[in-house]
Amino acid sequence: MRPWRLALLFFFLTATAWASDQAAEDRMLHIASDLRCLVCQNESIAASQAGLAADLRQQIREQIHAGKSDDDIRAYMVDRYGDFVLYRPPLKPTTMLLWFGPFLLLALGFLVFAVSLRNRNRKSKDVALSEAERRKADALLAPANNVQDES
Template sequence: MRYFIQFLLVLGLFNLVHAESIDVTSFTSQKQERRYQALIGEIRCPVCQGQSIGGSNAGLAKDLREKVRELILNQKTNDDIRVFMVERYGDFVVFKPPVNKNTYLLWFTPFVFLLLAVFFLVRSFGRKKELVSLDISKAKDLLK
């Protein structure tokens, strides 16, 4: 029993090693804080798979959160901050990439697939009517 208690104490100490501190940010107004929260939710972490910098514990995400905070305190607009991030990390860094020559495929491929699906759906219904009419005429010929 004594070894089990020692094991639990050592296990508890290992958990403390992995604890991280919470980022403390100070702003001059609530509006700046709301902007900060919205922006860190909109900007994707370049290191993580599909996480925003607000939800990531990666070192780069922490640096980007600090940079967003600094830019907000320097009176930059949200668009200026997004442009800064896109220039530095590419269109991947924003969850809603802009429509430009590099992202046409990303934006318009779903619509092309939707149009193709509707086309093939309409075409399959047309063929079913033809097949049914042929089957009915063959059945009538057999019954004569």
């Protein structure tokens, strides 16, 4: 075989392998972007630099090379780590707190705010001063009144 044909065959095989590896890598990133990093919890497995995230990305790659579908890979991760690993966990009784917890906390915050405002308004009602309290207040305010009168 001539050298240029051998080089062309090598280039074609290398380009084909690189393209299939790139497709597998893109698929891994797509799957990993839907999964939460269990260490960081606010990043996807695709974006996380944690060691566990790197291990999980490698597991996804291995399952892709084994011919598993995206749904099979996600199901494997959920079986192993629970629904928390999903950024969009399914709505079921065990995940109700994940779905509605933030709204419950927000409602509780509004309730505490409303009760504290109501209690503050009750305490700040005008209360009539006794005669002794009025004289004491006038005595305390008298120097301030004199300064204002002079200017």
